[in-house]
Every structure is written in structure tokens, then in C-alpha cells.
Amino acid sequence: MTILRTLALTTALTAVTTTAALAADPVKVGMITTLSGPAGYIGEQMRDGFMLAIEDGMLGGVEVEILVEDDQLNPGHGRQIADAMVYDEEVKIMTGIIFSNVAGAVVPDVVSNDVIYISPNAGPSTLAGKACDPNYFVVSWQNDTLHEVPGMLATKKGYEKAFLMAPNYQAGKDALVGFMRGFEGEAVGELYTQLDQVDFAPEIAQIRAAQPDVLYQFLPGALGINFLKQYDQAGLEGIDMVLPEPVDAVMIGAIGEAVIGLTEATHWAPNFDNPASTAFVAAWVDAYGDRPLTAYAEQGYTAALAIASGLLATGGDVSDVVALRDAIAQADFESPRGDFAFGVNQHPIMDWYEAKIVAGDTGPQIIAGDLIAEDVGDVYAAECSM
């Protein structure tokens, strides 16, 4: 009797261990993003968009575990989290970083450790050219492209004199250089503001005095909200404005009617008419109700789709990094933005659209319209040899 019981117990135990071994551990995906502070909503949008691609805990037919950490917009902190994920958790796929300064501190180290990194937002020029890496993918845009396309848009709309404005830091300077690369007219004025500026009245007076045809401003987050509110109240007439994509649905909701009628260059907006986009928007509304939906969420979602395509092709085997990245590089997935391919430096080649901000039922909305340019890549791809 005792022997029988022991035998039965042993059999049962063996059965348990075998089942556990068969169902492999979930694939860990490390997500380092900005969730605190005023810019925290960007990371939230990205993360929540990413999560919509996961069905029943599965991504590309493979069970996944997403490790989400907040970098607090601090490159040093991001680096610490990355070290913990790479060395302690042995994560093989990472994503999530919003800001280029954090990406600059984290990405080079991560990809040199045979970890695949897929950027859902930051695309700094330093990582796009000579320093490109086979383990590094960007699904959002190269930072310069974000500003070249509005430059093209301004040219297309026939503007000749532009006034440019950006915060006084590297991304701001890159923005104005990028815009002028796409713009064929002349710049009648350039202004650099402080990064923590709240009052823009002096700048607005200078814009009025310069009398440009068009104003291009890259003032992200609170800077842009402050500026657009104040600009509207100043009542400048006869000066149009072209905006880059980071003027998002959350920002325009906070500004209100002042933004209606402005023009923006975008790679995706919720009104895109293709099955992937419709499904994505429906999934968002289903999961989050009437929360504003921005392009950041689409970028997170597309990053998840890219990871899913890699996992699907390799059957969830993340030990073979070459097979995994080769699969991802095919860009074999249906992104809500439509046509999408990776260039030589594994940054996007995709279409950009002109968008108008119009009054909607629940506040201002970004509605995409005409194509600005097809298959836009970036200037740094030529410097990348892989």
C-alpha cells in the first residue's frame, strides 16, 4: 500500500514537471519608457497601444511577459533599468524609450549585448548613420524626418518665407535644420526658446514683426500648449502655421479651439481607412473608452507588431538573435499606417500625410488627408553599412 502510494505520487510529480517543461517560460520583453512627470502621458499612450497587440498574453502566437519600467526621463536611470533587464532578467527583446537622450544612454549598450531593441519613438541621428546596428530597429521615424516632411509640406503649400522656432537644445536645433532640408523657401527668422519657458509674448511679438508667410514651431508638450494658447490670443492674422507630428491629440485637447484649422504632417491619424487601422482604433475604444488616441499609441502598437512578426517566424525561440532580427527586418506585418518597410539602417520607409485639426464631437481632432510624400526614408541611411 505504501509502495503503491509512493509510486502514484512519483508518477504524479513526474507528470507535473514534464508539463512545466513543455510549456516554455514566457518570452520576456523589456519596456523602458517615460511614465512620470509632465511627459508621462506619452509613455502611457505608447504602452497602452503596445498592449493592444497582445491577445490572451500571446504575441505572435507565443506567450510573453512584458516588464514595464519608468525611466523618469532620466538617462542614468534608464541605463540602470536596462542593465537589470539585460543581465538579471536576461531579456532578449526591448522597446519603449520615448526620449532621444535616454535612448542615447541605453541603446548602444543593449544592442551590443545581442538584445534586439525596437524603438517606438526616439530616432536620434547619432544611432541612424555610421553607428547603425543590426539589432536596432526604429518603427516611429528618424528624428530629422519628423521635420523634413513639414518642410516639404510648407513648400507644397506654396509658402516662401518661414519663421522657425524651437527650444534651445539639440533636438530643437536638429528640428530647424531638418525643416530647412525639406523647405525650398527662405527662413526670415529663427528663434530658440528656453526649455522651461512659460511665457511666449516676446517671441510672438517678434513673429508679428517679421511678417512670415508661415510659422514652423517644434515646441513639444507644455511648451507647445503654452505657445499655441498665447499665439491664438495674440490674434496674428495672415500667418499660417505648420506643425510637426508631436502636436498630438492630448495636447490639442488641452489647448481647445485655438488649434482648429492648423496644419500638421503625420504618418498616422485615427481616421486612416485600412483594416489594420480600423481594428486598432476599435480595440483602443473598446479598451480605453474615450481617452484621446495619439500617434504615440500607434507607434507602440506597431512596435508590438514588429516583435510579434519576429516571434511568429522563430516560434518564440529568442536564443538565435540573427534569425529573430532577420525576421523582424522583413517588416512582415500590417501596421495601421499602411505601407511600411525598414531601410538599410532599419529605420522606417513610409508615407506621410497632411493633416488638419478640425472641430470634432468631443473636441478638436487630427484628420489626415492628402499625401505629402511617399516612401520617405532618412538622410542617414546612406552612411549606414550593414
Next chain:
Amino acid sequence: MILVFEQLLNGLQYGVMLFLLAAGLTLIFGIMGIINLAHGSLYMVGAFAGVWVAAQTGSFWLGLPAALAAAALTGVIIEAMVIRRLYDRDHLEQVLATFALILVCNELIVIVFGRQPRFAGIPDSLTGSVELLPGLFYPLYRLIIIAVGMLVAGGLYLFINRTRVGMLIRAGSTDREMVRALGVDIRRLYTAVFALGAVMAGLAGYLAAPLFAVQVGMGERILLATFVVVVVGGVGSIRGAFVAGIALGILDTAMRAFVPGLLKTVMNNADADALGTGLASMGIYLIMALVLLVKPRGLLPAKG
């Protein structure tokens, strides 16, 4: 010429905002001896509460008392729970405790309102611009801010110099023990001063809401400049805060507006932009250093 005049008005309006914040800070700092880093949080609370009530009721005007009340209430709670324990501690501990308050307030705002910036409108009657001089259009709302700031400055002056409570406040700042010995409840007086400072911060927050982003951390953005105003004006001096607020507001604006342009007449564009922007952002700190060199106690130090 019109540009210069417009920039002067811009500077005046910025100066008035600085004054509204600095007045409360200098009262608290000068009279109670407390370095209150959380003053910016009161500004934020005022903005959020006012904007929320305005959005719920659809009335800008109902938002105003709500902003003032919320800021005052927060001020009283903070004073009773935290600040009261800090009167006899040194400044480092005050800075630590009030810095913690910033973090707590920010997280509470995130919990209640979320991270997304809030929309704040202005009533139709205050939108648009006024033609002050031929060719000079100035936003009506900014003129209103200037007017409100001036009224508050005048009212505060009368309150501090002409009323009994004002007299007690002045006395309390000079000799706390003597006032207590005369039978005045100095604790209640301090709570009142703190609430008064909070109300002005709340007012500034609500007035700023249609111009600036109403979001978590909005107070910290303006706090540094406010401290500069307090130091330049003389700690504890309302008059000093007024003069320094207006002067620094105008100087800061003028430097941002004109220094890069002036430099362009003597050097090439790119260098002028870089140097000009750099100088302008250093501007008020340079002035603070100069003032401290010449008058270490500030421009108009409080008596006593």
C-alpha cells in the same frame, strides 16, 4: 517702436505674474522664516481646482472662487500638518520637507486628474485683442492680468500697512516673542499669513491657466524665477517683491526680445543667436548676482 512698447507690456504682464507668486513667498519667508518650496504646488492646486470647476459648471467666473478656496484650504492643511513643525528647524530641513510636499502634491494631482494637461478656456468677453495704439494690438486677457496684479498689489499694501492684522503681521516678523507676550495668538496669525500667500498663488495659477499648460509640475517651472524675485526684492518685503517682480519681468522679456537682435549687428547670425539666447536665459540670475553684490539684503529690504 511699437514692438518695443509691446514688449514692455509683455514684460509688465510677466512681472505681475511673478509678483503674485513672490508676494506670498516673501511673506511666508520673511515673516515666518520658512523656505516654502511647495509654493508652486499651491499655484498648481489653484489652477487645477479652478479649471475643473470651470469645466464642470461652464463658467470661468465660478472657477475663480474655487481656485482661491482650494489653494487656501491646501495652504491651511499644509501649514497645520507640516510647516508648523518646521518653525524652529533649520532651513535644510524646511527645504527637504517642502520638497517632499512638491512630490506628494504632484502625485495627488496625477491620482485625481491624471497626467494629461487640462483644457482651460477664457470667457468670450475676455478674448480677442485691444488696439492700444495704432497698429498695436494687445490681448485683452493679458491686460486683465496686469490690472488684477496691480489691484492686488495696492490691496496688499493697504492691508499690510493700514489694518490691524497687517500691523500684527509686521510686528510678528520683527519680534515674534514680543507679539506673543502681548497676548496675540501667533499660531493663528501664521496660519492666516500662510493662507494669504496660498490664495495669491492660487489666483496666479488660475489667471495663468488660459495662457499656460495646466499640468502636473507647472508650479516648478515658475518657482525658480519667483525665488529670484524674492531675493532681489529683499526677503520679507512686499514692496520689494513688487518692484523686483516688475523690473525682472521687463528685463527678462527685453533681453529675450532684443539681445539676439542687437548682437546680430556686431557678429554673424548663428553666433548671435547662440550667445543671445544664452545671455537672455542667464539674464535674471546675473541681475540677482549683481544686486546681491551691491545690496546684499535686496533692493528694498523689509524693516527690522
